[in-house]
Amino acid sequence: MVRARPARALACGLLAGLLSWGLVGQAGAETPSPAPEPSATPAVSPAPAETPAAQGRPSAPSSPSVPSSPSTPASRAAAADDPSAFLTLAVAPRGGPVADAFYEDLGSFAFSGSVALADGSQVRVERRDASGWTAVATTAVTAGAYAVSLPVEAAGTATFRARGAGTEGADVVSAEVGVEVEDSRITVSAASKVDSLKSLTVRGAIVPARGGVTVHLDVHDGTRWSNSVSTTTAADGSYLTSVSTGKGRLKKYGLRASYRATNRPRWERSPGMPFTRIAVLDAEVDDTTSADVAKTYRKGCPVGASKLSTIHLNYLGYDGRMHRGVIIIRTDLRQEIIRGFGKALDKRFPIAKMNNPNTYGGNDPKQMAANNTSGFNCRKVVGNPYKMSPHSYGTALDVNTVQNPYRDARGKWWPSAGKKYRDRSPLKKGMLGSGSALTTSLAGDKFFWGGRWNPGRDYQHFEYRG
Structure with missing residues (x-):
């Protein structure tokens, strides 16, 4: 009986026959296997050798190469190249x-x-500066968003970027954002010259406009800056005030405005500007009142208040500063008096005092001793009780009575302190001469100067003879 051979035994026999004829080797030589393409996947360790039980079974096909997922470090670095994503x-x-x-x-x-x-x-x-990027604010992420603030400081262009730390150790950076910070400033404006006895009007504004800001006006006196006055801005950012520093002086000053900055311990200041206090006569004429002549008018006097004018004017004092004085004169002579003292001020001729004679009770010897300059005073001639003085008519003027003494008919000098000024050469402070600005101006308006009298002398006296 013929028994069928198992299929496996048949296959083995066939393979042995082919090997004996060399057919397998020739086929391998004539048709080489194609070289495997390089794998895109990373190299892996070789698989362990098959167990004897597994030998003869075909191996399982290898898994195809899989691209890296976006969560890998390589893909995260790529995302950093496009920060907006x-x-x-x-x-x-x-x-x-x-x-x-x-x-x-x-x-x-x-x-x-x-x-x-x-x-x-x-x-x-982070903010970019001359040395690179510097962290200026830090905050934490909440629900995929963040927010933080930083006080604005210096003017100019500010460039920022945001930076976060990724989970794989690679930082992510935003696109740069540049903003322009405008300059905050304060302005100041005032006249370049001002009457020495008046306050300087000052105005200005802050930019950007806002109200309630305290503005300080500082004055430089040639040595240092010092605060003169403070004020507050209106809703539109403007301010208006006045500065009295240096009143009475004839001097140049510096002026600036400033306010305290909000975000930094510093002052915002305007550029400095100069102003000069100058000598101005600023004569003002008023009708004379009964109060103006309360101590100098007496019953029976030839001229009363209705025919007089009270002149207020500025003069240069012996202390080198400007002062405000008063002269009472007959109304029709007021322009001559104003003109005369204007010329005297132009030439910086000093006046010791210019008070209303009421200050001395209308007593002429007292006001002469006080070195006072005055006009109207209804009285007798000092040293001659029988004659009315021209001052009683409002047509006479006495100036710097100590430096310009009066000698009466008996040879007595008034006031006694004026004796040392009998020698008229050289002229000293406050002394009048024939060429003095006040003397020449009044002489041109028909006032006679008592310094020309002889043998008597009245160096302080001017008398209208028109």
């Missing part, structure tokens, strides 16, 4: 006086953005 940054003004602009030392930079980082992750805002 991972971390954004916006910069807006907050808390400043202008809603859509940044101003030096006012309000804040408000930073915000979205980020693909876990809650609690840190995002820091």
Whole structure:
């Protein structure tokens, strides 16, 4: 009986026959196997050798190469090249006086953005300066977003970026954002010259405009700056005030305005500007009142208040400063008096005092001893009780009575302190001469100067003889 051979035994026999004829080797030589292509996947360790039980079974096909997922370090670094896809940054003004602009030392930079980082992750805002990037604010991520602020300080262009730390150790950086910070400033304006006895009117404004800001006006006296006055800005940012520093002096000063900055311990100051206090006569004429002559008018006097004028004017004192004085004169002579003292001031001729004779009770010897300059005083001639003085008519003027003494008919000098000024050469401070500005001006308006009398002398006296 013929028994069928098993299929496996048949296959083995066939393979042995082929080997004996060399057919398998020739086929391998004529048709080489193609070289395998390089795998895109990383190299892996060789699989362990098959166990004897597994020998003869075909091996399982290898798995195809799989690209890296976006969460790998390589793909995260690529995302950093396109920051807007991972971390954004916006910069807006907050808390400043202008809603859509940044101003030096006012309000804040408000930073915000979205980020693909876990809650609690840190995002820091960096600013670029001359040395590179510097962190200026740090905050934590909440629900994929962040927000933080920074006080605005210096004017100019400010460039920022945001930076966050990724989970794989690679930082993510936003695109750069540049903003312009405008200059905050204060202005000051005033006249370059001002009457020495008046306050200087000062005005200016702060930019950007806002009310309630305390502005300090500082004056430089040639040695140092010192605060003169403070004021507050109106709603439109303007201010108006006056400065009295240096009143009475004839001098040049510096002026500036300043206010304290909000965000930094510094002062915002205007450029300095000069102003000069100058000598101005500033004569004002009023009708004489009964009070003006309360001690100098007496019943029976030839001229009363109705025919007199009270002149207020400035004069240069012996102390080198300007003062305000008063002269009472007959009304029709007021322009001559104003003109005469104007010429005297132009030449810086000094006056010791110019008070109303009421100050001395209308007593002429007392006001002469006080070195007072005056006009109307209804009285007798000093040293001659039988003659009415020209001062009683409002037509005479006495000037610097000590430096310009009076000698009466008996040879007595008034006041006694004036004796040392009998020698008229050289002329000293306050002394009148034939060529003095006041003497020549009044002489041109028909006033006689008593210094020309002989043998008597009245160096202080001017008398109208028109």
